[in-house]
Amino acid sequence: MDDEIICIGCGAVLQSDDPKKAGYLPAAALKKAEAGETDNVYCQRCFRLRHYNEIMPVDLNNDDFLALLNSLATKKALVVNVVDLFDFSNSLLASLKRFVGDNEFILVGNKFDLFPLNSRQSRIKDWMRQEANRMGLYPSKIFLISAARQKNLDELIEYLDQASQDRDIYFVGMTNVGKSTLINAIIDKMGDIKDVITTSRFPGTTLDRIEIPLENGHHLIDTPGIMSTNQLATRLNAADLEVVSPKKPIKPATFQLLPGNTIFLGGLGRIDYLKGQSTSFTVYAARGVKLHRTKTANADDFYQKHVGELLTPPTGENYLPALKGQEYHTDYKSDLLFGGVGFVTVPKDCVVKTYTPDKIGLGIRRALI
Structure with missing residues (x-):
């Protein structure tokens, strides 16, 4: 289009609709540029680069x-x-x-x-x-x-x-x-x-x-x-992503479990203890992720009733895919991974089933701690 104005720093077409898109400039500044009141116009991203040495992320293909x-x-x-x-x-x-x-x-x-x-x-x-x-x-x-x-x-x-x-x-x-x-x-x-x-x-x-x-x-x-799409972070809204992302060193939370017990990591993760001795599971997750223990027999109903309220994040209406699970047997002390949310350390000789939305980020490794 003939009336498009280009950022001289990066070549993006200037726009004031979306701060996360390339070429963003506040509406007032864009109007001045369109009126010819300013020369050498930079988008907000390039302006902050030049004057504050600050790199701003931008959505790209x-x-x-x-x-x-x-x-x-x-x-x-x-x-x-x-x-x-x-x-x-x-x-x-x-x-x-x-x-x-x-x-x-x-x-x-x-x-x-x-x-x-x-x-x-x-x-x-x-x-x-x-x-x-x-x-x-x-x-x-x-x-x-x-x-x-x-x-x-x-x-x-x-x-x-x-x-x-x-x-x-x-x-x-x-x-x-x-x-x-x-x-x-x-x-x-x-x-x-x-x-x-x-x-x-x-x-x-x-x-x-x-x-x-x-x-x-x-x-x-x-x-x-x-x-x-394998990153849970790309599925979360901004408010929930803020809660899931730890800002301070994680404080472990330890639960004493028997087979037939379940722990929820908010509404983003679930671990069922299927077989093994009475033992402790240690959860490492951001402090804003609400942890809850319940009986596995009640876990499905508990989740349906409380996701988005007692089980947060997600907050409000649940907009994520359904929880899907993967079964693991621990041959040694292991960390069960809930990618982007945290991990749960469990001893050897346990049979567990872990869940995340659509099984995103599930995994297991030898315990790091």
Whole structure:
């Protein structure tokens, strides 16, 4: 259309309808641009990049992201896959092995600060490496960090500083893993400590990526997060996602159970204890997820009656797919995974059945704690 106004920073068509879409500009500012009162108009996202070094997520088509991935094998690059430690299996880009080529690849596990203080980093890294290897991915290095709290970043930054001397660094990841938050933290840290980042401007920002220039002539490149139906986070509304996402270290809640007992993790997860001895199950979930124990024989009726009210999140009317289950036998002390919600630690020799909406995020691993 002839009357479209383009952001000079990223090339997006300016619009004031949706802050989450590319090219957003508040209506008053857009009206000024349409009236010709302002020159060199930037969208809100580019404005915040230029003036506050802040990367704002924007909704983009997965095809754009995949096209960018397809080009990685032809570039000399370090590929950084940022993953959510509370939804690791579903936030790891298993398809990355097809795109990395001969490039080095590292894993960065975000939200480590939410694990209990007695968690062993070496154990978590070993588990991450084993899971990545199982998917055909072989990271040269694994880091555990907190992007939001800027913890454990110095070692990662030192590694990226060395790696960027002869290549660009591409950050890739699923939505909601904290990728942009991490890059914002890196910009802040590197700018303050080493003055590596040229913070005055961000030239060449485009719709499918953001290039952050380094003084050595290379770039940190933020790519759009890819959405997956295997992430429960992509199914939740904003209010429920806020509740599910932990903000503080998780406090474990321990229940003494007999076979025939059920625990609900709000309306998002359920675990039935089918066979075994009287024992304790320990739940690790965000503090806003309401935990309830009941008898398995009553569990279906209990859920139907209380989901969205006593069993929250979800709040209000239940908009999620029905709970579907998977049975597990624990050969050793194990964590039963409720991807994006939390996990439940159970001893060996237990038969359990776990549920989430449409079985999203279900899994099992050797206990990490």
